Amino acid sequence: xxxxxxxxxxxxxxxxxxxxxxxxxxxxxxxxxxxxxxxxxxxxxxxxxxxxxxxxxxxxxxxxxxxxxxxxxxxxxxxxxxxxxxxxxxxxxxxxxxxxxxxxxxxxxxxxxxxxxxxxxxxxxxxxxxxxxxxxxxxxxxxxxxxxxxxxxxxxxxxxxxxxxxxxxxxxxxxxxxxxxxxxxxxxxxxxxxxxxxxxxxxxxxxxxxxxxxxxxxxxxxxxxxxxxxxxxxxxxxxxxxxxxxxxxxxxxxxxxxxxxxxxxxxxxxxxxxxxxxxxxxxxxxxxxxxxxxxxxxxxxxxxxxxxxxxxxxxxxxxxxxxxxxxxxxxxxxxxxxxxxxxxxxxxxxxxxxxxxxxxxxxxxxxxxxxxxxxxxxxxxxxxxxxxxxxxxxxxxxxxxxxxxxxxxxxxxxxxxxxxxxxxxxxxxxxx
Amino acid sequence: xxxxxxxxxxxxxxxxxxxxxxxxxxxxxxxxxxxxxxxxxxxxxxxxxxxxxxxxxxxxxxxxxxxxxxxxxxxxxxxxxxxxxxxxxxxxxxxxxxxxxxxxxxxxxxxxxxxxxxxxxxxxxxxxxxxxxxxxxxxxxxxxxxxxxxxxxxxxxxxxxxxxxxxxxxxxxxxxxxxxxxxxxxxxxxxxxxxxxxxxxxxxxxxxxxxxxxxxxxxxxxxxxxxxxxxxxxxxxxxxxxxxxxxxxxxxxxxxxxxxxxxxxxxxxxxxxxxxxxxxxxxxxxxxxxxxxxxxxxxxxxxxxxxxxxxxxxxxxxxxxxxxxxxxxxxxxxxxxxxxxxxxxxxxxxxxxxxxxxxxxxxxxxxxxxxxxxxxxxxxxxxxxxxxxxxxxxxxxxxxxxxxxxxxxxxxxxxxxxxxxxxxxxxxxxxx
Numbered sequence: 058x059x060x061x062x063x064x065x066x067x068x069x070x071x072x073x074x075x076x077x078x079x080x081x082x083x084x085x086x087x088x089x090x091x092x093x094x095x096x097x098x099x100x101x102x103x104x105x106x107x108x109x110x111x112x113x114x115x116x117x118x119x120x121x122x123x124x125x126x127x128x129x130x131x132x133x134x135x136x137x138x139x140x141x142x143x144x145x146x147x148x149x150x151x152x153x154x155x156x157x158x159x160x161x162x163x164x165x166x167x168x169x170x171x172x173x174x175x176x177x178x179x180x181x182x183x184x185x186x187x188x189x190x191x192x193x194x195x196x197x198x199x200x201x202x203x204x205x206x207x208x209x210x211x212x213x214x215x216x217x218x219x220x221x222x223x224x225x226x227x228x229x230x231x232x233x234x235x236x237x238x239x240x241x242x243x244x245x246x247x248x249x250x251x252x253x254x255x256x257x258x259x260x261x262x263x264x265x266x267x268x269x270x271x272x273x274x275x276x277x278x279x280x281x282x283x284x285x286x287x288x289x290x291x292x293x294x295x296x297x298x299x300x301x302x303x304x305x306x307x308x309x310x311x312x313x314x315x316x317x318x319x320x321x322x323x324x325x326x327x328x329x330x331x332x333x334x335x336x337x338x339x340x341x342x343x344x345x346x347x348x349x350x351x352x353x354x355x356x357x358x359x360x361x362x363x364x365x366x367x368x369x370x371x372x373x374x375x376x377x378x379x380x381x382x383x384x385x386x387x388x389x390x391x392x393x394x395x396x397x398x399x400x401x402x403x404x405x406x407x408x409x410x411x412x413x414x415x416x417x418x419x420x421x422x423x424x425x426x427x428x429x430x431x432x433x434x435x436x437x438x439x440x441x442x443x444x445x446x447x448x449x450x451x452x453x454x455x456x457x458x459x460x461x462x463x464x465x466x467x468x469x470x471x472x473x474x475x476x477x478x479x480x481x482x483x484x485x486x487x488x489x
Numbered sequence: 490x491x492x493x494x495x496x497x498x499x500x501x502x503x504x505x506x507x508x509x510x511x512x513x514x515x516x517x518x519x520x521x522x523x524x525x526x527x528x529x530x531x532x533x534x535x536x537x538x539x540x541x542x543x544x545x546x547x548x549x550x551x552x553x554x555x556x557x558x559x560x561x562x563x564x565x566x567x568x569x570x571x572x573x574x575x576x577x578x579x580x581x582x583x584x585x586x587x588x589x590x591x592x593x594x595x596x597x598x599x600x601x602x603x604x605x606x607x608x609x610x611x612x613x614x615x616x617x618x619x620x621x622x623x624x625x626x627x628x629x630x631x632x633x634x635x636x637x638x639x640x641x642x643x644x645x646x647x648x649x650x651x652x653x654x655x656x657x658x659x660x661x662x663x664x665x666x667x668x669x670x671x672x673x674x675x676x677x678x679x680x681x682x683x684x685x686x687x688x689x690x691x692x693x694x695x696x697x698x699x700x701x702x703x704x705x706x707x708x709x710x711x712x713x714x715x716x717x718x719x720x721x722x723x724x725x726x727x728x729x730x731x732x733x734x735x736x737x738x739x740x741x742x743x744x745x746x747x748x749x750x751x752x753x754x755x756x757x758x759x760x761x762x763x764x765x766x767x768x769x770x771x772x773x774x775x776x777x778x779x780x781x782x783x784x785x786x787x788x789x790x791x792x793x794x795x796x797x798x799x800x801x802x803x804x805x806x807x808x809x810x811x812x813x814x815x816x817x818x819x820x821x822x823x824x825x826x827x828x829x830x831x832x833x834x835x836x837x838x839x840x841x842x843x844x845x846x847x848x849x850x851x852x853x854x855x856x857x858x859x860x861x862x863x864x865x866x867x868x869x870x871x872x873x874x875x876x877x878x879x880x881x882x883x884x885x886x887x888x889x890x891x892x893x894x895x896x897x898x899x900x901x902x903x904x905x906x907x908x909x910x911x912x913x914x915x916x917x918x919x920x921x
Binding site for chain 2: 070106233
């Protein structure tokens with residue numbers, strides 16, 4: 058056994074007592090945890106101390122670097138295209154990656170979207186794409202590179218080689234109540250994005266009931282921390298703070314969201330989904346050194362350029378872009394009990410309902426239903442008519458309707474007129 | 490698998506966010522941890538949150554009760570004698586239990602001293618007594634009861650049946666930097682003492698460099714918390730706050746401390762050891778309903794009554810009270826480099842030196858040396874002569890001398906006259 062330069066208890070005590078950890082302490086504790094020398098119960102005590110006592114910018118950067126150093130780094134410098142990536146902190150109905158990746162790629166920028174699966178009330182991008190018959194999430198690094206060079210857009214599962222310390226740490230934080238820490242969230246996200254080797258990165262930091270961050274101040278702190286980490290590591294990083302009080306678009310669920318994404322790629326779709334897709338695309342193209350006017354980006358949705366890239370992207374991973382999407386076996390309408398204007402539709406409640414209908418999972422090894430989810434007929438600001446459907450619930454297993462319906466109790470307000478509708482813009486702030 | 494009424498992550502989050510845990514949450518989390526349903530890494534995150542965010546008096550009492558409920562409770566009500574116990578938070582040279590238990594028993598009070606072994610720089614009472622040839626620490630409950638009835642004094646190993654939750658939790662806190670929490674220390678000590686079933690309890694809460702608590706305010710908070718827990722549970726509890734800036738007496742080590750205890754039982758010994766033994770005995774006798782003047786307690790040391798009980802106590806557990814005590818094979822004198830008055834002798838440094846000489850252990854399964862330790866020739870306030878021994882180091886393994894000597898660097902000050910000597914009394918405060 059090699060001699061260890063530090064003792065785990067001393068490192069825990071230092072952070073517990075409000076001290077900053079030294080570079081050497083951070084490097085050691087992350088590495089020793091990855092090697093199993095620092096035990097799970099020791100790391101959980103340390104992460105709780107970090108959550109309660111914080112980390113300085115210097116410590117966060119070092120911690121992120123140590124997580125990167127725990128695994129491999131990818132290198133996209135051999136590609137003929139510049140690279141740009143997007144990361145969302147997760148929301149309800151957040152299918153933006155689906156139209157965004159082919160849209161940006163259609164301008165000659167490579168978009169490597171190494172994604173995850175859903176857990177809890179927010180859906181996972183891979184779960185959504187897996188509702189397309191034949192599509193597979195797992196690619197080798199060589200396949201990823203070839204597709205990036207050829208098609209430009211790839212959405213695939215992140216390999217186990219990137220930041221394995223983060224993988225282990227995230228699983229621990231999930232069961233020990235230590236997820237909600239800005240330093241730990243920022244270093245978790247950015248270690249994977251920096252190790253992935255993207256040239257530019259746009260962060261979509263969600264704020265509101267359906268997001269991880271419920272208030273703007275904390276979301277801004279997280280965004281600032283991640284932008285600093287990215288810039289310090291040589292990644293051109295921008296963050297948009299965007300609203301997640303209400304679901305994005307008119308669907309939450311896997312195949313339901315693919316269908317809506319296809320509408321956007323066909324030049325239609327809900328305004329908020331289109332607007333956010335375009336806003337993020339403009340940032341990604343600028344970050345990749347291909348600044349493009351917003352009107353031209355919108356044109357690529359309307360004229361079929363983005364849709365053509367989508368078809369190639371899906372086909373390259375075994376998917377049939379023309380195959381019919383799965384449809385849930387059972388549906389249940391949720392109707393309005395009064396007429397007026399929809400003033401509020403709570404994103405968290407809709408996310409939980411979709412999850413309970415089978416669109417999401419509670420454990421990592423659970424399967425999801427491709428067709429399950431929530432269809433939204435009326436969005437905030439739109440008229441409601443008593444007795445007419447507000448939402449339709451979709452599932453293969455109708456015994457789930459009751460608990461999904463229960464999640465929606467109190468999830469919306471109907472007002473007499475549009476004056477009561479929250480008029481906050483979708484993009485709340487931009488940090489660069 | 491039974492349905493669990495709570496989720497560990499919710500309980501951790503509540504304490505993390507500064508909320509008080511409900512009675513039901515406390516009962517469940519302690520019980521579920523004992524059953525292995527709450528994992529080690531979850532409990533360590535919770536204990537770190539408790540350390541940093543605290544617990545209310547109500548929570549501490551409930552937590553203590555839950556730890557008691559995790560195991561058996563003893564019952565001394567069948568004895569013909571009242572019971573009184575003493576607990577010290579641990580110090581250097583703290584051999585007080587050895588003369589104290591037979592002294593109090595010689596007044597007709599039963600003293601059940603369920604003790605532990607040393608870890609780190611403070612010695613363990615069982616380690617000290619095990620230097621007596623033949624003496625054994627393990628007794629069955631029946632043997633314990635019979636000896637309490639017959640001899641009155643028992644010092645033995647605490648059985649595994651008392652507060653098993655605390656046993657498991659203490660081992661976890663030891664490796665996760667979560668020892669130094671007043672609520673967790675208080676509940677750990679008091680759960681065992683209340684489960685043990687003593688009628689009266691005197692707490693010796695040490696303060697100073699050689700103690701766990703370095704400052705008076707924290708020591709007082711710990712003492713107050715423990716006294717409240719004891720009184721609420723129907724145990725007549727008193728705490729003395731006593732100084733531990735300098736070692737107790739003139740020895741630190743196993744057989745060395747037994748020898749000094751025998752001097753006290755023979756009516757001699759260092760003043761501080763005698764004074765503290767008498768002060769604690771007076772409190773224990775009063776708590777047990779046998780109030781006794783201090784002069785009479787002192788007389789029982791001088792006239793051999795306590796010594797007679799000591800001989801019966803040692804013999805009842807297989808020890809030979811007349812057998813020669815082990816002596817270390819090697820000695821090294823540490824001499825003064827100037828003359829004057831010893832102004833300070835640091836308890837922590839002497840404790841670490843004794844530990845490094847072989848009197849203590851670093852791991853629970855390590856053996857200790859019976860003869861190892863530090864002999865103190867000059868105590869604070871006494872004259873020092875340049876070139877004359879201040880201390881003598883004892884060990885069977887002379888390669889340990891260097892590291893023991895290093896621990897003593899800067900451990901004492903010599904002043905020109907007695908004006909520089911700290912004149913704080915041994916007993917700093919009393920809480921009842």
